[in-house]
Amino acid sequence: MKTLENATHATPFVFSFSRDLFSFSFPASHDSTALRIMTRTLPRPDKLSNSTSPTSSSGGGTAMRVIVPLQGVVQGRGGLFLGSVIPCALFYFLQLYLRRFRNDPGDPKDPNSSSPPPRTGSPNTSPSNSAGKLTELSGFPRSLSRSLLSPRNTGGPVSVSSRVSSILKSGESPFYLGLKRVEDDPYHEVGNSGGIIQLGLAENKLSLDLLEDWLDQNAREALVGGVANCEESNSSGIASYQAFDGLMELKVAVAGFMSQVMEKEISFNPSQVVLTAGATPAIEILSFCLADSGNAFLVPTPYHPGLDRDVKWRTGVEIIPVPCRSADNFSVSITALDRAFNQARKRGIRVRGIIISNPTSPVGNLFNRDTLYSLLDFAREKKIHVVSNELLAGSTYGSEEFVSMADIIDVEDLDRDRVHMVYALSKDLSLPGFRMGVIHSYNENVLAATKKMARFSSVSAPTQHLLVSMLSDAKFVEKFVKINRDRLGRMYVEFAGGLKKLGIECTKSNGGFYCWADMSGLISSYSEKGEFELWDKLLNVAKLNVIPGSCCHCIEPGWFCFCFTLLTEKDIPVVMERIRRISETCKFHS
Amino acid sequence: MLISQQLTDPTPNKPTFIYLLTVSSSRSRTDGPNEASVFGGSFCKPMTQTQTRPTTEPERPKPTAATAMRLIVPLQGVVQGRGGLILGSLIPCALFYFLQFYLKRHRSPNPSSDPPSPSTPSSNLADLPRTSSRSNLSSRGSFGPVRVSSRAGSLAKADDSTYYIGLNKVKEDPYHRTNNPNGIIQLGLSENTLCLDLIEKWVSENLTDSIMGSDGGDLSISGIAAYKPFDGMTEMKVAMASFMSRVIGKAVSFDPSQIVLTAGATPAIEILSFCLADHGNAFLVPTPYYPGFDRDIRSRTGVELIPVHCRSTDNFVFSITALDQAFNQARKRGLKVRAILICNPANPVGNILPRETLYDVLDFAREKNIHIICDEIYGGSVFGSEEFVSMAEILDSEEVDKDRVHIIYGLSKDLSLPGFRAGVIYSYNNSVLAAAKKLTRFSSMSTLTQRLLISMLSDTRFTQEYFEINKRRVKEIYDSFVAGLEQLGIRCSESNAGLYCWADMSALIPTYSEKGELELWDKLLNIAKINVTPGSACHCIEPGWFRCCFATLSQEDIPVVIERIQKVAETCKSPS
Numbered sequence A: 001m002k003t004l005e006n007a008t009h010a011t012p013f014v015f016s017f018s019r020d021l022f023s024f025s026f027p028a029s030h031d032s033t034a035l036r037i038m039t040r041t042l043p044r045p046d047k048l049s050n051s052t053s054p055t056s057s058s059g060g061g062t063a064m065r066v067i068v069p070l071q072g073v074v075q076g077r078g079g080l081f082l083g084s085v086i087p088c089a090l091f092y093f094l095q096l097y098l099r100r101f102r103n104d105p106g107d108p109k110d111p112n113s114s115s116p117p118p119r120t121g122s123p124n125t126s127p128s129n130s131a132g133k134l135t136e137l138s139g140f141p142r143s144l145s146r147s148l149l150s151p152r153n154t155g156g157p158v159s160v161s162s163r164v165s166s167i168l169k170s171g172e173s174p175f176y177l178g179l180k181r182v183e184d185d186p187y188h189e190v191g192n193s194g195g196i197i198q199l200g201l202a203e204n205k206l207s208l209d210l211l212e213d214w215l216d217q218n219a220r221e222a223l224v225g226g227v228a229n230c231e232e233s234n235s236s237g238i239a240s241y242q243a244f245d246g247l248m249e250l251k252v253a254v255a256g257f258m259s260q261v262m263e264k265e266i267s268f269n270p271s272q273v274v275l276t277a278g279a280t281p282a283i284e285i286l287s288f289c290l291a292d293s294g295n296a297f298l299v300p301t302p303y304h305p306g307l308d309r310d311v312k313w314r315t316g317v318e319i320i321p322v323p324c325r326s327a328d329n330f331s332v333s334i335t336a337l338d339r340a341f342n343q344a345r346k347r348g349i350r351v352r353g354i355i356i357s358n359p360t361s362p363v364g365n366l367f368n369r370d371t372l373y374s375l376l377d378f379a380r381e382k383k384i385h386v387v388s389n390e391l392l393a394g395s396t397y398g399s400e401e402f403v404s405m406a407d408i409i410d411v412e413d414l415d416r417d418r419v420h421m422v423y424a425l426s427k428d429l430s431l432p433g434f435r436m437g438v439i440h441s442y443n444e445n446v447l448a449a450t451k452k453m454a455r456f457s458s459v460s461a462p463t464q465h466l467l468v469s470m471l472s473d474a475k476f477v478e479k480f481v482k483i484n485r486d487r488l489g490r491m492y493v494e495f496a497g498g499l500k501k502l503g504i505e506c507t508k509s510n511g512g513f514y515c516w517a518d519m520s521g522l523i524s525s526y527s528e529k530g531e532f533e534l535w536d537k538l539l540n541v542a543k544l545n546v547i548p549g550s551c552c553h554c555i556e557p558g559w560f561c562f563c564f565t566l567l568t569e570k571d572i573p574v575v576m577e578r579i580r581r582i583s584e585t586c587k588f589h590s
Numbered sequence B: 001m002l003i004s005q006q007l008t009d010p011t012p013n014k015p016t017f018i019y020l021l022t023v024s025s026s027r028s029r030t031d032g033p034n035e036a037s038v039f040g041g042s043f044c045k046p047m048t049q050t051q052t053r054p055t056t057e058p059e060r061p062k063p064t065a066a067t068a069m070r071l072i073v074p075l076q077g078v079v080q081g082r083g084g085l086i087l088g089s090l091i092p093c094a095l096f097y098f099l100q101f102y103l104k105r106h107r108s109p110n111p112s113s114d115p116p117s118p119s120t121p122s123s124n125l126a127d128l129p130r131t132s133s134r135s136n137l138s139s140r141g142s143f144g145p146v147r148v149s150s151r152a153g154s155l156a157k158a159d160d161s162t163y164y165i166g167l168n169k170v171k172e173d174p175y176h177r178t179n180n181p182n183g184i185i186q187l188g189l190s191e192n193t194l195c196l197d198l199i200e201k202w203v204s205e206n207l208t209d210s211i212m213g214s215d216g217g218d219l220s221i222s223g224i225a226a227y228k229p230f231d232g233m234t235e236m237k238v239a240m241a242s243f244m245s246r247v248i249g250k251a252v253s254f255d256p257s258q259i260v261l262t263a264g265a266t267p268a269i270e271i272l273s274f275c276l277a278d279h280g281n282a283f284l285v286p287t288p289y290y291p292g293f294d295r296d297i298r299s300r301t302g303v304e305l306i307p308v309h310c311r312s313t314d315n316f317v318f319s320i321t322a323l324d325q326a327f328n329q330a331r332k333r334g335l336k337v338r339a340i341l342i343c344n345p346a347n348p349v350g351n352i353l354p355r356e357t358l359y360d361v362l363d364f365a366r367e368k369n370i371h372i373i374c375d376e377i378y379g380g381s382v383f384g385s386e387e388f389v390s391m392a393e394i395l396d397s398e399e400v401d402k403d404r405v406h407i408i409y410g411l412s413k414d415l416s417l418p419g420f421r422a423g424v425i426y427s428y429n430n431s432v433l434a435a436a437k438k439l440t441r442f443s444s445m446s447t448l449t450q451r452l453l454i455s456m457l458s459d460t461r462f463t464q465e466y467f468e469i470n471k472r473r474v475k476e477i478y479d480s481f482v483a484g485l486e487q488l489g490i491r492c493s494e495s496n497a498g499l500y501c502w503a504d505m506s507a508l509i510p511t512y513s514e515k516g517e518l519e520l521w522d523k524l525l526n527i528a529k530i531n532v533t534p535g536s537a538c539h540c541i542e543p544g545w546f547r548c549c550f551a552t553l554s555q556e557d558i559p560v561v562i563e564r565i566q567k568v569a570e571t572c573k574s575p576s
Helices: A002-009 A011-025 A031-041 A043-056 A060-074 A079-102 A162-172 A174-184 A208-232 A248-262 A279-290 A306-312 A334-346 A369-382 A405-412 A444-456 A461-472 A474-501 A528-540 A571-589 B002-008 B015-030 B033-038 B041-055 B065-079 B084-107 B150-156 B162-172 B196-212 B218-225 B234-249 B265-276 B293-301 B320-332 B355-368 B391-397 B430-442 B447-458 B460-487 B514-526 B557-573
Strands: A273-276 A296-300 A318-322 A351-357 A385-389 A419-424 A437-441 A514-518 A559-563 B259-262 B282-286 B304-308 B337-343 B371-375 B405-410 B423-427 B500-504 B545-549
Touching: A162 B265, A162 B430, A174 A528, A208 A461, A208 A474, A208 B196, A208 B218, A248 A273, A248 A437, A248 A461, A248 A474, A273 A279, A273 A444, A279 A306, A279 A351, A279 A385, A279 A419, A279 A437, A279 A444, A279 B150, A279 B430, A296 A334, A306 A318, A306 B430, A318 A334, A334 A351, A334 A369, A351 A369, A369 A385, A369 A405, A405 A419, A437 A444, A444 B150, A444 B265, A444 B293, A461 A474, A461 B447, A474 A514, A474 A571, A528 A559, A528 A571, B150 B293, B162 B514, B196 B447, B196 B460, B218 B447, B234 B259, B234 B391, B234 B423, B234 B447, B234 B460, B259 B265, B259 B430, B265 B293, B265 B337, B265 B371, B265 B405, B265 B423, B265 B430, B282 B320, B293 B304, B304 B320, B320 B337, B320 B355, B337 B355, B355 B371, B355 B391, B391 B405, B423 B430, B447 B460, B460 B500, B460 B557, B514 B545, B514 B557
Parallel strands: A296 A318, A296 A351, A351 A385, A385 A419, B282 B304, B282 B337, B337 B371, B371 B405
Antiparallel strands: A273 A437, A419 A437, A514 A559, B259 B423, B405 B423, B500 B545
């Protein structure tokens, strides 16, 4: 039993070894190749047996007994079996040995605890070497105390989890570097006209005035009413515990809002809605629910750079990028999905779902009905989930029709179990600060699990009460969405037009806050390096923070993402002027 | 990965399984006592199991007698004692190793899903035929249901802990003095509603100013609508730090830069667990502990909780000996202990850890080189005479390595604002702080709530008044509740803090066991209509203890509760 346990613990290392062991023995279908293989595997056991045999046995006789069969192996007489088993076993013991001693770097100063007893079954052997004659654990002397120890430097630094180091490392992508730089030196029309202009954060400030008007008039009523509520009836006020997955009133309001925004005859069932503190935890919770550590999701590229963190950090789930090309206007093809799926499978990775963003971020195009159908077909064929991120559904402005995944499901009534939607108010209602995300799923198990996980990320009650009033105000919502769409569309046309004058083409966008611009004409070399150089120039010389395509895992270099919703119309000429200056220096060189 | 590639490769690679085939064939051929003793017991199974994979291969190489002999000869040597120690141990070991390897590969994909079928080889992946489409598939039932992850599967199952069963039961039929006098009275949720009137008064007076700002204008709307740092606004951290100094720290000043704000104490603890331990590591937790920890800590992080048992004779204060024992036992089981999680004032017992114990814990943690998580969420809910000592106070006075200490705080209990979801991680470790700040993107407080709280916490006159009144009210309700229980002969453990009392009902349980305890709990819930938390949900090793949260009761409710308990107590006493 113990060896079993140890073997499973030691797998990462053992695995890698066994893999090449297999690859050695695989092609040996004929005797001649077998011979070659054997001699290739030999050096390892030879070295090892020299070092391990004295410890496990003594005397030349036994040594000979090992060497003789090994010689047989070399000369091709030992057979495959011994040739593979012996090195393997030796490595196995080496693993065990290493593992034992790697485990305890934490307390090197304490000889008593740093070497655990080799046999697990004998509890009384370990304390005896340091605790003198006392063998009973209860009588174990508490030798360490404040008086005996110098308080510093005794134990070495305490270690944190390995997750921490990977999380800390991941902050170095240009996406986050750029955001940070803007924080240090933000542009202001009057106050800091030489500062960095933020074009890298997906936030919409075009319609905040509407929100402010509403809050001025209604906030007080919405919240004070909420507190008073708890005195009269037993139901929830703003102070007391709420259902972690959201108030029913808010779920109803959100479901209504979603139907309204998607402009279709879709109705969302409030009981299939789970509320979380933002879209980020919504995606993470879904990842926890749909995949286990080591599984993967397929994600068409370019995708939003934040997704890597949201999906991968804590869940241990991988993202497999499915490259899309400018030739297809960056829309996903089933062939590409299929190829990525099969490649993942060959690598031994289990794909559990596809995450799409519709309207896509950062490109801004929409999935048409046919693509959605074929996605569903693909998912059904592969038995995987589909997560449709429809954060920007209410921020469409183009002529094309937006088709929600829910719309498809409604019509076809396929096996809905595999379809999950993520929504939020941070984009469509310009309220990222409110941290309101939505999971909508047709899968009972997923719903049950997400409801429980919502306790790690629930929306505060004052926020919920305010939102109930806001979303229930149908007149306000309608007006807001309409005006916001108009403003977004106008801004896009203006911004894309400005870029066009500089000779920079954008993909045709139908929604979202971005211009996805092809600046490959300006990069010094057609590579990621060239792209970074331009990004660096834009940030440091032109003082514009944009997102380079490589952060979005775009495979074609030279694409950049400009988020225009933090600008006012007055800012656009400033931005264009700054880009122009850079583009001139770039063209000069080439 | 390589293996699967090789397997799907159409050209057969015979030797991979030559040895397997030869072994099994030789066994069936000779069938002698010698062979049987070599492949004894569990030994045989791996061979037959491993063999199943090669059989799916289209072409099977024929076992040749020569290879079989090459294998058997050394094996016979082993049997007859001439093989020596090394072969005798290596061969079974290697075979077990392959068994492991095999099982491991086949465990992660679930049995219902088909294994990668080698029958669809395609040298060119790009032109793989897209067979399925809407037209030629019946849309239903053609494939099995899609699977969820195993962690979701375990969470989606119905609750089996009595703690959650009770809570759910109350939701269905809550007691109300006038509307539903026969409903279930909630004594299982640690919530304080005694001072909601104070909160309400404050909110109605200060709401508009706090959210919209007194001057109004453009700044205020982007102040609440826009993206803010996920780990909390600086103003909020400053307000929280000074609030914590006043409430739990006494003389200690908390540093706002060491604060990370989360949406409640639950995510705070989870984020800390993610930072301090890897999957499969463990925390030591003195029992009885808050029943929610099991789910909050274990479900997503994969961290184990090792209970450290405390006894009523010590008033449920843990001893270092017990910690040490649990630590060593965990180590023997191969578990790496990364931290000790203490709750001070303790939930559910309500006692306060003495200063000496805190020093001992620090010593212990230093000796074992592990972290300390201090859950001080009840730090401001002290109503007894004993003085609460925060871990921060100990660290302030002593020059010790602070890296290993992390404090959890929140406003759910002390300011009775659980709906606001305000939690705090206060850590002295820079890498933990940096990582926790990044992880708060999964659990951040809404700006609206932060604005409200900034004003509330900065209003020192209000908070001071609140704490005075709250302490008095909690004390009153505690005294009358405990007195009521005492009339029934139920003794409570000595308590100085918290919103609950820890009652010893072992006299009422039919058998002195967990079963007896659960029977009583069931009676209390279904007959007396009172939801309390049984000690077993808190991992208490002594049966018969129950946690009763009293801070949602009013004085008028107490006689009702006591009478209901009395009725059950009478039925319990008569048969025994």
